[in-house]
Amino acid sequence: MVQAKADGFPAGLFTPKESAAARGLGARDLEDLVRIPPRRYAAPGPLRDLRHLSEGEDISVIVTVERTRERTMKNRRGTLLDVRVRDDEGESIQLTFFLFKAHLVSWHMSRLREGTRVLVSGTVSRYRGENQIAHPDYVLLAENPSAEEERDIAKALEPAPVYPLRGSATQKLMRAVFAKALRHASDLREVIPAAIRRERNLPSIHEAARLLHAPHESEDVERALRYFRFEEAFIIQSIFARRRAQDVADSAPALATYGALSRALDERLPFQLTPSQEEVGEQIAERIAESHPTSLLLQGDVGSGKTVVALRAMARAVDSGYQAVLLAPTEVLARQHYSTITTMLGDLARRGHLDAHEAATRVRLLVGAQKASERRESLLDLMSGEAGIAVGTHALLTDNVDFLKLGLVIIDEQHRFGVDHRRQLRMKGPGELRPHMMVMTATPIPRSAALALVGDLDSLTLKGRPREGADVSSFVVPLGDDVWRERMWERALEEIRAGRQVFVVCPRIDPDEAAEVGEVEASGAPPVLSLGIDHPLHAVTPTLETLRAKPGFEPVRIEELHGRLSSDLKRERMEAFAAGEIDVLVATTVIEVGVDVPNASVMIVLDAERFGLAQLHQLRGRIGRGEQPGIAFFATQFGRGSAQHAGLTELAGTTDGFALAELDLERRGGGDLVGDIQSGTSVAVRFLDVGRDARMILEAREDALVTEALARGSLTTSSLEPPTPGELDALDAAIARHSTRGVDDLERS
Ligand code: ADP
Ligand code: MG
Numbered sequence: 001m002v003q004a005k006a007d008g009f010p011a012g013l014f015t016p017k018e019s020a021a022a023r024g025l026g027a028r029d030l031e032d033l034v035r036i037p038p039r040r041y042a043a044p045g046p047l048r049d050l051r052h053l054s055e056g057e058d059i060s061v062i063v064t065v066e067r068t069r070e071r072t073m074k075n076r077r078g079t080l081l082d083v084r085v086r087d088d089e090g091e092s093i094q095l096t097f098f099l100f101k102a103h104l105v106s107w108h109m110s111r112l113r114e115g116t117r118v119l120v121s122g123t124v125s126r127y128r129g130e131n132q133i134a135h136p137d138y139v140l141l142a143e144n145p146s147a148e149e150e151r152d153i154a155k156a157l158e159p160a161p162v163y164p165l166r167g168s169a170t171q172k173l174m175r176a177v178f179a180k181a182l183r184h185a186s187d188l189r190e191v192i193p194a195a196i197r198r199e200r201n202l203p204s205i206h207e208a209a210r211l212l213h214a215p216h217e218s219e220d221v222e223r224a225l226r227y228f229r230f231e232e233a234f235i236i237q238s239i240f241a242r243r244r245a246q247d248v249a250d251s252a253p254a255l256a257t258y259g260a261l262s263r264a265l266d267e268r269l270p271f272q273l274t275p276s277q278e279e280v281g282e283q284i285a286e287r288i289a290e291s292h293p294t295s296l297l298l299q300g301d302v303g304s305g306k307t308v309v310a311l312r313a314m315a316r317a318v319d320s321g322y323q324a325v326l327l328a329p330t331e332v333l334a335r336q337h338y339s340t341i342t343t344m345l346g347d348l349a350r351r352g353h354l355d356a357h358e359a360a361t362r363v364r365l366l367v368g369a370q371k372a373s374e375r376r377e378s379l380l381d382l383m384s385g386e387a388g389i390a391v392g393t394h395a396l397l398t399d400n401v402d403f404l405k406l407g408l409v410i411i412d413e414q415h416r417f418g419v420d421h422r423r424q425l426r427m428k429g430p431g432e433l434r435p436h437m438m439v440m441t442a443t444p445i446p447r448s449a450a451l452a453l454v455g456d457l458d459s460l461t462l463k464g465r466p467r468e469g470a471d472v473s474s475f476v477v478p479l480g481d482d483v484w485r486e487r488m489w490e491r492a493l494e495e496i497r498a499g500r501q502v503f504v505v506c507p508r509i510d511p512d513e514a515a516e517v518g519e520v521e522a523s524g525a526p527p528v529l530s531l532g533i534d535h536p537l538h539a540v541t542p543t544l545e546t547l548r549a550k551p552g553f554e555p556v557r558i559e560e561l562h563g564r565l566s567s568d569l570k571r572e573r574m575e576a577f578a579a580g581e582i583d584v585l586v587a588t589t590v591i592e593v594g595v596d597v598p599n600a601s602v603m604i605v606l607d608a609e610r611f612g613l614a615q616l617h618q619l620r621g622r623i624g625r626g627e628q629p630g631i632a633f634f635a636t637q638f639g640r641g642s643a644q645h646a647g648l649t650e651l652a653g654t655t656d657g658f659a660l661a662e663l664d665l666e667r668r669g670g671g672d673l674v675g676d677i678q679s680g681t682s683v684a685v686r687f688l689d690v691g692r693d694a695r696m697i698l699e700a701r702e703d704a705l706v707t708e709a710l711a712r713g714s715l716t717t718s719s720l721e722p723p724t725p726g727e728l729d730a731l732d733a734a735i736a737r738h739s740t741r742g743v744d745d746l747e748r749s
Contacts, residue, residue: 007019007023008023008027008029009022009029009030010030010184010187013180013181013183013184014177014180017173018173018176018177018180020167020169021166021167021169021173021174021177022177022181024166024167024169025163025166030181030184030187030188031188031189031737032737033177033178033181034178034181034182034185034188034205034209034212035228035686036163036164037225037228037687038161038162038163038212038213039162039163039164040162041159041160041161041162041215041218041221042159042160042162043058043159043160043218044058044060044121044137044156044157045057045058045059045060045121045122045123046059046060046157047060047062047153047157048060048061049088049089049091050063050087050089050093050131051091053093053124053131054124055124055126055131056123056125057124058121058122058123058124059122059123059124059133060119060120060121060156060157061087061093061119061120061121062087062088062117062118062119062120062141062153063085063086063087063093063117063120064085064086064087064115064116064117064118065083065084065085065112065113065114065115065116065118066084066085066086066092066114067083067084067114068081068082068083068084068108068109068112068113068114069081069082069083069084070082070105070109073098077100078098078099078100079098079099079100079102079105080096080097080098080099081096081097081098081099081105081109082094082095082096083095083096083097083108083112085120093131093132093133094127094131094132094133095120095132095133095134095136096127096132096133096134096135097134097135098134098135111140112138116140117140117141117142117143118138118139118140118141119138119139119141119152119153120133120136120137120138121136121137121138121156121157122134122135122136137156139152139153139156141153154216158215158216158217159215159217159218159220159221160175161175161213161214161215163175163178178213179213181209181213182209182210182213182214185205185209185210188205188206188209189205189730189733190204190205190727190730191231191234191235191730191731191734192205192230192231192234193707193721193723193731194721194727195720195721195723196703196707196720199703199720200230200699200703202226202227202230203223203224203227205227205231207227208223208224208227208228208231209224211223211224211227212224212225212228225687226696228687229687229688229693229696230696230699230700231687231734232685232686232687232688233452233693233696233697233699233700233701234700234703234704235731235734235735235738236452236455236685236688236700236738237455237697237700237701237703237704237705238704238707238708238731239456239735239738239739240456240701240704241704241705241707241708242708242735243295243456244295244456245708245712247292247293247294247295248292250293250432250434251291251292251293251432251433251434252291252292252293252294252407252429252434252435252436253291253320253321253405253407253429253430253433253435253436254288254289254290254291255288255289255316255317255322255407255408255436256288256289256316256320257316257320257321258285258316258319259316259319259320259359260319260359261315261318261319261359261360261361261388262312262315262316262319263359264348264357264359265311265312265315265348266312268344268346268348269308269344270344271466273308274305274464274466276304276462276463276464277305277308277309277462277466280298280300280309280460280461280462281309281312281313283460284296284298284309284313284438285316287436287458288313288316288407288408288436293426293434293435293436293437294436294437294438294458295437295438295456295457296436296437296438296439296457296458296459296460297438297439297440297441297450297454297457297458297459298310298438298439298440298441298460298461298462299441299442299444299445299459299460299461299462300440300441300442300461300462300463301442301444301462301465301621301656301657301658302442302617302618302620302621302657303465303466303621303625304442304462304463304464304465304466305462305465305466306412306440306442306462307337307340307341308344309462310326310410310412310438310440311341311344311345313410313438314326314388314408314410316408317388317407317408318388318389320407321405322388322407322408322435323382323385323387323388323389323390323403323404323405323406323407324388324389324390324406324407324408324409324410325389325390325391325392325396325403325406325408325409325410325425326389326390326391326392326410326412327392327394327409327410327411327412327425328391328392328393328412328413329393329412329413330393331367331368331369331393331567331570331571332570332571332590332591333412333413334365334367334392334393335365335367335571336596337391337412338363338365338391340596341363341389342363345360345361345363347360348360349362349363349389350362351388352386361387361388361389362381362386362387362388362389363387363388363389363390363391364377364378364381364382364387364389364390364391365378365390365391365392366378366379366382366390366391366392366393366395366396366401367392367393367395367567368393368394368395368567369566369567369568370395378390379400379401379402382401382402383402383403383404385403385404385405390403396425397424397425401428403428403429403430404430405430406425406428406429406430406435407429407433407435407436408435408436408437408438409425409426409435409436409437409438410437410438410439410440411437411439411440412440413440413441413443425437439457442618442621442657443614443618443657443661444614444657444658444660444661445459445661446658446661446662446690446691448690448691448694448697449661449690449691451694451697451698451701452685452688452690452693452694452697453685453690455701471624471629471630471655472603472621472623472624472629472630472631472632472655473629473630473631473632474620474632474633474634474651474652475488475631475633475634475652476608476633476634476635476636476648476649476652477633477634477635478635478636478637478638478639478640478645479606479635479636479637480637480639481639485635488633488635489550489552489553490552491602491631491633492584492602493552493553493556495631496556496583496584499599500599500601500602500628501577501580501582501583501584501585501597501599501600501601502583502584502585502600502602502603503584503585503591503600503603503604503619503622503623504547504584504585504586504587504604504606505588505589505603505604505605505606505619506537506538506539506540506543506586506587506588506606506607507537507538507539507588507606507607507610507611508537508538508539508540508588509539509540509541509562509563509564509588510539510540510541511536511537511539537610538606538607540560540562540586540587540588541560543606544558544559544586547584547586556583556584557582557583557584558582558583558584558585558586559573559576559577559582559584559585559586560573560585560586560587561573561574561577561585561586561587561588561590561591562588562590563588563590570590573585577597577600578596578597580599589611589615589619591619591622596625597622597625598625598626598627599626599628600622600623600625600626600630601623601624601626601628601630601631602623602630602631602632602633603619603620603622603623603630603631603632603633604632604633604635605632605633605634605635606635607635607636607637608635608636608648609636609637609638609644609647609648613647613651613660613661614661616634616651617651617657617660619632620632632652634648634651634652636648703720706718706720707720707723707731710722710723711723711728
């Protein structure tokens with residue numbers, strides 16, 4: 001056993017500089033370090049001769065230097081070093097170096113003397129009709145071939161890991177760090193039980209570490225990646241398996257009563273429930289009637305009518321003698337839910353008032369910015385049980401909020417709440433009882449991604465939209481095209497003149513800031529379509545000013561809304577917009593989730609390629625909610641033929657959010673989707689791609705479930721050997737390690 005030092009690495013292994021470099025990558029110890037993959041591998045092209053070269057080809061070739069020539073460049077600083085070389089077949093090629101430092105020129109000249117044999121690797125390019133290799137790598141060889149040289153050549157042709165560099169670390173330093181780490185690879189703990197590794201044909205961890213950081217050939221890297229992907233999937237699935245097992249072991253109140261409140265609510269619903277709402281309602285009712293806590297994920301596209309489904313479940317909780325809470329990601333949304341729910345309930349929400357219905361309960365709002373007296377009343381009602389239903393934001397999660405008998409927790413917009421939040425609420429149940437939990441999301445999660453990232457939840461899906469008819473047409477607007485751009489604003493004006501309202505969404509608040517700030521930042525969705533663009537992005541404030549000065553817009557009432565306004569101001573603006581006192585709201589994605597203004601008919605998204613497809617789909621869901629059909633404009637600087645334009649065009653042509661998510665997954669892999677969901681799941685994904693690795697994730701899930709069951713003794717016969725105590729211990733450690741890694745990874749990505 002190696003002794004661990006204060007820096008987490010074996011004593012005396014690293015110099016202070018190396019230790020700093022390792023920690024700079026986020027590694028706390030060797031276990032972390034070996035699991036940091038190289039960014040890529042510098043793989044020299046295959047060894048060949050110089051005949052029949054094609055441009056762009058990566059090659060390696062053994063040549064002899066014929067002559068070198070130094071030229072100063074006319075128009076640029078620096079020196080050109082030309083080296084003419086010839087292979088054994090008599091073919092020749094020119095190597096070219098552009099050098100800015102005199103000492104480098106003499107260094108290369110001293111090594112590349114006439115007659116010297118070298119192994120050269122690089123990419124073939126053409127210059128003035130001739131093949132050349134610019135800036136090749138080269139290794140000096142002995143005058144005559146030998147066994148030792150064979151080894152040197154083989155070594156030079158191996159893929160060389162290229163690590164991410166932080167601070168002042170160099171590639172050479174990083175390689176030294178990993179080379180040293182590999183010396184201790186035999187101390188690494190096996191996370192995957194031996195029986196599973198055998199069955200899945202996976203190497204041991206120390207073999208995998210060697211294959212990843214010191215591969216002999218590209219197949220080695222493949223084998224290493226297969227190991228690390230599986231290991232990651234296995235850890236995540238083990239976390240899910242344990243949470244599920246915990247749910248089975250815990251007790252929950254059985255919310256089984258369809259009573260007076262539920263009956264009265266159903267009687268006064270202003271619409272007929274859709275078949276899907278009925279069906280999903282039944283499924284939820286069944287699950288919360290169980291005496292073990294249930295963990296559900298309710299997926300339903302924007303506008304599919306999740307709120308009423310949630311309210312009906314909450315009514316059951318109240319009928320069963322328990323309380324229910326609905327959590328929203330933003331204050332705007334929490335207030336809107338509060339008003340929707342109190343409106344739908346009417347006198348059913350007025351318990352204690354003279355005009356209350358006999359089955360009435362009380363609904364309480366709890367948000368961060370709230371009058372102290374109002375907050376106190378809410379807290380009292382939750383503690384005494386007077387309020388059967390609470391609606392709020394994170395404010396509900398603080399320690400001083402106590403429920404008398406919390407039986408059901410519903411979280412709207414899952415990806416903005418972490419698992420920690422979920423757990424915190426779970427602990428607010430009465431005594432030993434844990435409340436049931438349901439998270440609702442409009443971000444459609446394809447099945448493979450759901451298994452990989454939220455596999456501890458059982459998924460239910462709400463299909464269709466209750467109100468067909470008010471359709472949204474989508475258009476992609478190339479901002480570089482004056483006619484298109486002006487037509488877009490003209491169209492917005494027409495709608496405003498007809499008494500309707502317009503959203504304009506920008507990716508920034510200020511022109512020079514990095515990102516939207518404030519409460520919505522948790523959405524943190526990486527811009528999915530932005531590929532190395534460098535034009536100024538639209539920002540809220542300048543866009544507001546431009547619009548106010550725009551001919552035709554003089555009578556138009558335009559205001560801004562973003563996360564940096566005080567929450568009072570935000571609420572005022574949102575309410576004013578909802579009341580029709582503002583015509584155009586220039587905003588960030590603050591407005592993305594849930595906001596319901598039926599009179600809004602136009603959604604203009606500027607620099608639309610900066611947003612995720614799922615996010616754009618959500619934004620589009622803000623309009624067409626009333627009688628009027630909606631028009632969504634996705635405006636982009638990118639012209640036809642660009643990948644960005646193409647992505648937006650596909651979005652414009654698809655109205656099904658689930659299809660869009662599958663499309664996202666197919667086209668760009670799971671990375672972006674993961675970013676969306678991950679911030680809410682606390683499972684960190686580094687090696688896995690939920691699209692590509694779907695099958696492996698299923699296998700890992702199977703293995704994790706069996707391992708968990710074998711460990712608990714709830715499964716006694718299996719083709720798999722039970723894990724040893726040592727193996728379980730190592731898995732425990734890996735799970736603990738993984739749970740603390742998520743946040744780091746997100747910050748680094
Ligand atoms: P989301 O799933 O996006 O949260 P909401 O719950 O906000 O959707 O519902 C969208 C709109 O559809 C709301 O105005 C709601 O009142 C309405 N709605 C919900 N269910 C029905 C239904 N069965 N028939 C008609 N309208 C409905
Ligand atoms: Mg909603």
